[in-house]
Amino acid sequence: MSINTTDSVDVFLQGEKEPSGSWVFIVVGVVFSLSFLVLYSILYPGQDLPVISDLVPVFSGVFDSGIWFFILGTMIGIFAILGRLLLEATSE
Amino acid sequence: MDTVLTTMFYFWISLFLVYFLVQRGLWIFSDVAKGTVHFMLEKALGPGADLVEGRSGSGARSWILQGTFWLILASMFTFTSMWLSHDPNALHSLASWGYTANADELASAGVYAALYGSVSMLVIGSGFHIIPKLAGTELASETNANLVSFVWTISVLVVVVGTQNNTILGIEIIPLGTAINFVALLAVILNQLLTVSNRTRSLALPGWLILVGLLSNPIISGISIISGAVDDSVGQWLSYHLFGGAFFFAGVTGVALYASSVASGNPLWSKSLVAATLFGSILTINPFGDTHGQMVMEVFGPLAGNMVVEFSNQDMLVASFLMALAFIPVLAFASNMLVTMRGSDAFIDSPDYPGNAELNLGAWLIVPIALGSLFVQTDTVSGTNELVGIADSLSMMSLWLILIPLSLGAALSLYPELTGRHLFSNNRARTAFLMMTGGAISGLFITMIADFMDMALVEMMVEDPSSLSEELRKIGSVMFYGVVIGAILHSLNMVTGIFRGKIISAESVKSSSISVESYSLVSPTTVRKILASGANLDTEVIPTSENDEKGSATKL
Numbered sequence: 302m303s304i305n306t307t308d309s310v311d312v313f314l315q316g317e318k319e320p321s322g323s324w325v326f327i328v329v330g331v332v333f334s335l336s337f338l339v340l341y342s343i344l345y346p347g348q349d350l351p352v353i354s355d356l357v358p359v360f361s362g363v364f365d366s367g368i369w370f371f372i373l374g375t376m377i378g379i380f381a382i383l384g385r386l387l388l389e390a391t392s393e
Numbered sequence: 394m395d396t397v398l399t400t401m402f403y404f405w406i407s408l409f410l411v412y413f414l415v416q417r418g419l420w421i422f423s424d425v426a427k428g429t430v431h432f433m434l435e436k437a438l439g440p441g442a443d444l445v446e447g448r449s450g451s452g453a454r455s456w457i458l459q460g461t462f463w464l465i466l467a468s469m470f471t472f473t474s475m476w477l478s479h480d481p482n483a484l485h486s487l488a489s490w491g492y493t494a495n496a497d498e499l500a501s502a503g504v505y506a507a508l509y510g511s512v513s514m515l516v517i518g519s520g521f522h523i524i525p526k527l528a529g530t531e532l533a534s535e536t537n538a539n540l541v542s543f544v545w546t547i548s549v550l551v552v553v554v555g556t557q558n559n560t561i562l563g564i565e566i567i568p569l570g571t572a573i574n575f576v577a578l579l580a581v582i583l584n585q586l587l588t589v590s591n592r593t594r595s596l597a598l599p600g601w602l603i604l605v606g607l608l609s610n611p612i613i614s615g616i617s618i619i620s621g622a623v624d625d626s627v628g629q630w631l632s633y634h635l636f637g638g639a640f641f642f643a644g645v646t647g648v649a650l651y652a653s654s655v656a657s658g659n660p661l662w663s664k665s666l667v668a669a670t671l672f673g674s675i676l677t678i679n680p681f682g683d684t685h686g687q688m689v690m691e692v693f694g695p696l697a698g699n700m701v702v703e704f705s706n707q708d709m710l711v712a713s714f715l716m717a718l719a720f721i722p723v724l725a726f727a728s729n730m731l732v733t734m735r736g737s738d739a740f741i742d743s744p745d746y747p748g749n750a751e752l753n754l755g756a757w758l759i760v761p762i763a764l765g766s767l768f769v770q771t772d773t774v775s776g777t778n779e780l781v782g783i784a785d786s787l788s789m790m791s792l793w794l795i796l797i798p799l800s801l802g803a804a805l806s807l808y809p810e811l812t813g814r815h816l817f818s819n820n821r822a823r824t825a826f827l828m829m830t831g832g833a834i835s836g837l838f839i840t841m842i843a844d845f846m847d848m849a850l851v852e853m854m855v856e857d858p859s860s861l862s863e864e865l866r867k868i869g870s871v872m873f874y875g876v877v878i879g880a881i882l883h884s885l886n887m888v889t890g891i892f893r894g895k896i897i898s899a900e901s902v903k904s905s906s907i908s909v910e911s912y913s914l915v916s917p918t919t920v921r922k923i924l925a926s927g928a929n930l931d932t933e934v935i936p937t938s939e940n941d942e943k944g945s946a947t948k949l
Contacts, residue, residue, distance in 0.1 A: 324824050329831070332875050339871050343864050366483035368476045371874050375469050378881035382462075382888055389892035 339367075395707040396620075396628050401678075401715070403616045404609075404635060408675060411608050415586065427590060430583050434534040445539040449531065450811045452538025454891075456518025457804045457811065459546050461887055463510030464797070464880040466553075470503035471789070472877055475840065475870035479863050492557070500785075502556040504688070507792055509574065510549040512641060514542070515800035517581055519648040520603040522807055524585055527600040527651075528592035533584050541580045548574035552692075559691070568694025575611070582607050598667040602647030605671065609639035617689070624698030627708055629686025631678070634770075636689075638679030638719070645799045646670050646726045649752055652803035653733045655810075656749045660929065666729040673722025678715040680766040681791040684773040684784045704774050712774045716767055723763045730756035747822040751802025754830055758794045766791060782848035786841040793833040793876065801883070808887065814894030817886050825882035832875020839869035911935055 353364035353373075419426050435442060445451070477483055477496035484494035525532045532538060548570050555566030585607060589596060596604075613635045622628025650670070654661045661667065690697045704712065734753060765787050772780040805822065809815050816822050843865040850862075911933045912923055923934065 324820060325827055328824055328828055328878065332828075332832070332872065332878075335871050335874070336868055339864075339867050363486045365486065366480065368473065368480070368483040371472065371476075371871075371877070372469075374874075375465070375877055375881070378878070378885070379465060382881070382884050385885060385888050389889070392892075 434537040447536035453521040460514030467507035468876040474499035479866040516644040533587035545577040571692040599651040606644030625700040625702040629689040633686040643674040648803040649799040652806040656806040662732040666725040669725035677719040748802040748806030751798040755799035817889035825879040829879030836873030
């Protein structure tokens with residue numbers, strides 16, 4: 302009895318290109334996570350979600366609402382665009 | 394006669410007169426007027442003209458990029474206002490900088506930024522490419538188009554500041570921003586009129602839609618002031634919907650219809666339906682948007698009055714009748730778009746091509762949202778006011794699910810021709826579309842469900858607000874954040890594409906299939922592809938063969 306060893310070789314395959322759908326799932330996952338975080342307050346009434354000022358005490362009294370996560374996210378996005386503009390314009 | 398019919402009558406007559414002048418010119422004064430306008434657009438700018446480039450397509454590119462940047466701010470303002478509606482003290486820390494965030498004011502800023510910053514800039518930018526193309530000529534002044542885009546942005550910025558604090562040093566800020574905006578719009582109109590006057594062929598109907606959209610803005614402003622419509626609530630409601638129908642609806646449908654052909658590679662399905670869209674946008678009252686004319690009162694400032702007037706029976710009758718008729722242009726537009734994008738079995742381009750998805754979305758959703766808006770507006774006009782609770786959510790839907798997808802989709806479709814490069818990543822464009830659409834649909838629908846709950850509670854005279862409604866609004870605002878992410882991704886994709894996008898080859902350059910008289914056959918291809926490029930049975934196919942013979946010096 303012989304075993305065809307060629308077929309049983311453990312080969313790991315990975316494509317060179319990223320499938321177009323993968324990013325969609327990641328981003329949709331992030332949005333769903335955020336939504337479920339909001340549901341936290343429904344499931345655990347009386348216990349507020351931690352906000353930036355809870356994590357970084359120096360911002361106490363300033364970033365004490367969940368909206369700041371979103372505003373900071375937008376600011377990062379806007380700075381990414383400005384950074385891209387500056388880098389591309391000066392890269393020549 | 395009543396307010397509605399009188400104002401509409403003046404508007405129709407004025408627009409017809411302007412159309413007549415555009416077609417026939419100014420008789421012996423035409424050449425003088427052209428020279429003067431050209432001087433004002435170029436030389437009169439003085440050193441200002443040296444600040445910007447005047448290359449072909451630079452004007453349109455500048456407007457479209459700024460329009461996309463405004464999309465980020467508009468979505469951010471809207472998201473913040475949705476959040477503050479359930480958590481009013483979320484941004485209390487900004488009070489130490491002297492800024493008190495308010496949900497209503499931020500919602501207003503979001504609407505101005507979206508309508509005047511984003512939709513208008515995308516439509517005008519696309520128009521700077523489309524009208525010269527359809528007229529078979531060059532834009533009269535690229536330099537002016539480019540420079541005026543920055544003036545327009547400043548005007549929107551002033552208006553947005555005005556929504557937060559309308560009186561600074563005794564000056565009303567929103568009317569000031571509107572005045573700056575009006576000057577910029579006049580420059581845009583003169584530039585386009587000069588371009589049309591140099592046309593080498595008759596302008597296709599989508600071009601007229603854009604032109605009529607632009608011309609209607611100053612005409613409605615003038616008519617509203619002269620007829621006294623801006624002085625009372627009925628007239629303000631009418632002026633608001635005339636702006637929405639003639640300026641925004643006509644402009645957006647014009648660029649979207651052109652782009653549907655460009656993006657799909659199919660010829661525009663029906664000229665009659667475009668004509669129905671054009672005349673419908675002028676002759677009917679568009680039902681999209683708010684149930685009040687607060688915005689008109691804000692932009693006209695001291696020129697507007699604040700009389701609260703009930704709709705008279707005749708006003709009610711005329712307004713309801715003209716709003717019901719608005720379904721003709723809406724259906725004509727939607728059907729024309731959808732059939733054009735699918736084609737007659739000749740749909741060869743990828744449906745994932747940037748812009749296609751947005752155009753499809755807008756064309757699909759315009760019908761149900763128009764139906765909903767019609768119910769809400771008729772409810773307001775008749776004085777019943779039973780559906781007024783969902784008016785804001787529905788108005789937001791018409792903005793974020795119709796106007797913005799259609800104008801952005803058109804801009805994305807034209808992007809390769811304007812920049813000479815493709816978008817940096819089609820995948821990122823698709824992700825951005827999914828984020829924007831998912832965020833807007835889910836966020837606004839959830840908010841609308843909360844509106845319905847509140848309406849039911851009010852009807853049952855329950856005094857305590859529902860905690861479930863509060864939670865729904867919270868989820869709705871978080872879901873809407875997808876729109877912000879989508880807008881950022883679109884902007885980043887466009888900016889990166891300008892520098893590192895794949896350079897378009899001659900073969901991939903698309904042109905509108907509205908008028909294809911000849912097709913140059915450079916390599917073997919299928920009949921399907923020739924038909925898909927806009928050719929029909931009367932199109933002349935010209936073989937352009939390559940010669941392999943050894944060349945020799947050209948004899949002079």
